Amino acid sequence: MKKCNKQGVPTIDEARLLLKEAEDLFPGPWVQHSLWTAQAAKLIAENYEELNPDVAYVLGMLHDIGRRNGLPNGITTIGHLLGGYNYSKKLGYDLLAKICITHSCPSKSINDIEEVVNKTCSHEDYKFVEDFFNKLEYTDYDKLIQLCDALALPDGFTLIEKRLIDVALRHGVNEYNVPKWKAFIELKNYFEKKIGKSVYSILPGVIENTFEL
Ligand SMILES: [Fe+2]
Numbered sequence: 001m002k003k004c005n006k007q008g009v010p011t012i013d014e015a016r017l018l019l020k021e022a023e024d025l026f027p028g029p030w031v032q033h034s035l036w037t038a039q040a041a042k043l044i045a046e047n048y049e050e051l052n053p054d055v056a057y058v059l060g061m062l063h064d065i066g067r068r069n070g071l072p073n074g075i076t077t078i079g080h081l082l083g084g085y086n087y088s089k090k091l092g093y094d095l096l097a098k099i100c101i102t103h104s105c106p107s108k109s110i111n112d113i114e115e116v117v118n119k120t121c122s123h124e125d126y127k128f129v130e131d132f133f134n135k136l137e138y139t140d141y142d143k144l145i146q147l148c149d150a151l152a153l154p155d156g157f158t159l160i161e162k163r164l165i166d167v168a169l170r171h172g173v174n175e176y177n178v179p180k181w182k183a184f185i186e187l188k189n190y191f192e193k194k195i196g197k198s199v200y201s202i203l204p205g206v207i208e209n210t211f212e213l
Helices: 012-025 029-045 053-062 065-069 077-091 094-102 123-134 140-149 160-171 177-195 206-211
Strands: none
Touching: 012 029, 012 053, 012 065, 029 053, 029 140, 053 094, 053 140, 065 077, 065 094, 077 094, 077 123, 094 140, 140 177, 160 177
């Protein structure tokens, strides 16, 4: 299938097929979360001329594609990052591959990855991410998907702080969580400056969803 103009991402139609195939392999709330992430990315990109809304949508839809390998025992954070990276690279989608790793790392540090901090990843995976981060430059697409990942629950948009607590309750916390949370808030401020308004003002249903009205 045709790629989205040399941007290193699939077309929207192909992205839908890839997500459906992944859902069949590993169904779960991550799929709906991915679709809301995609929607947030598109809405923000539509207000920021440096970004292509279609590319933003596809990157949001597939940022967690590494979860396709989730069965039979679920999947670790580093497992879904590297799984998504390797899968996207194999398909020839280099930008998507990068996003599969960077979306979880707003501080631009390997310490954003819990298995690195907890020393529960393999030496091989540790060396790979260390090398990856040494060469890393973030673009607005990396930052956009990091932000949108933090704005999307499986049932819709939410206050960023609520999503961060949701993740902390499921995964636990470590000494790097506060810097990571600060980085997410800085991302929100960064894009709000770029689009000239609150990100919440362009996310439909965010108030009702956050407060369960
Ligand atoms: Fe995600």
